[in-house]
Amino acid sequence: MSMELLMNSDNPEKVLQTMQPFIESMMHYECALMEIETKLKVLNTEFASQYNRNPFESIRCRLKKPLSIVEKMKRKGLEISIENIEENLTDIAGVRVICSFPEDIYTVSELLTKQDDIRVVCVKDYIRNPKPNGYRSLHLIVEIPIFLSNEKKYMKVEVQFRTIAMDFWASLDHKLKYKKDNLKHPEIIAKELKKCADTITAMDYKMQEIRSLLE
Template sequence: MDGRDWGKFLLPYQQAVEELKVKLKSLRSELKARDEYAPIEFVTGRVKRISSILEKARKMAVPLDKLETGIEDIAGIRIMCQFVDDIHRVADLIRNRKDMRLVYEKDYITNYKDSGYRSYHLIVEYPVQTSLGSKPVLAEIQIRTLAMNFWATIEHSLNYKYREQLPDHVRERLRKAAEGAFQLDNEMSSIRQEIVDSQQEFEESAGIVRKVMNHIQELYFHRKIREAANFQLRFNELWEQEDIRGLKELSAEIQAAIDRAGKGGAS
């Protein structure tokens, strides 16, 4: 190992990972807030361990003074999606961003590896603002379905155990498992609209319930206790009946009562 200060070397990468996670999670929240389907299920990130950086540099014959350009995944972001089509939409969203520059892409879904590994990789250059000025940092963004990620996590663990010398029978079973995972993705894609509609109905129901409960509490705040208690009873009945339309109408009534209370009207 060279005599560099690894703590200082990794700081920009740590900052890049944290900022990218926040931005991509915010993108998901923004889409949901606009009542749009959010193709991002969740986002994780990590900075490569020093031992892993050195091992990869050795395998790729990257000189230690060229790590910043020779190792592209020191900063790594992983985006999980529900459907294969979501992966391509997320890739489009990243390509169109102005706060990072796309360097190149690797499509391991269309051109999956012999092992069965499937994922979509984007190598981006992200400018980190440090105390010494702007510093461009390379980061790898992997976009996968949940099934692809499950398979890749298992493969990674097995490669670690066998030091990347997997026995033939294990390698063959992994290949079959990868095909099974991709068949699952295809099956889910075939009923995608039904799944999305169901999820949106659930989100809408949860949002109405949250809104009604918050508004009832607001009536209590305005000391409209009798009115609030009456609305609570009606809410309980509608909730038991799973009457979403009735809950929407109740929400509008409560909002009108709040408006009257705010103007000093009588209950």
């Protein structure tokens, strides 16, 4: 699955043949990301036209790296095959939608999931039910069809919705979590981060309230 493997092999053609199904699968996930991104951009454009404002600030798409896929399959104790990967991993293709207000998260997610070609596999609402550390985000696993030259195929995509404040907190928490392992009293840091998460959430809803007053 890497150029190093290809260059060091005595039979590069065989390696390419082995890699081809994986390369095709990643292409399918990339197409699924394009489909989701397009749907969201269309909703954003329509919303802006009707209400004179955008419901979200930005969209970020990413594909899980091959090494991360292999490591996750090993942790799950699963045989590594294209079929197993596509069936058992739901976060290979990921989209993060950054919204201005919590209310917009639910509006956009509902508009997306009620489209008749979207299948909702799983919903995890960490906004109404935050994780113990204070993490908040709305996670959706959806299946979306891609139309290839010879088939229509449904691919899984993880879509995360966060406010700007939630994304800011999660980004810093991710950077700090590795340092917390080396502290004598990591529970103190965890407690402070939880306070920050609660403060940020309060600010989110206060800003939403101000927006409602202005409207």
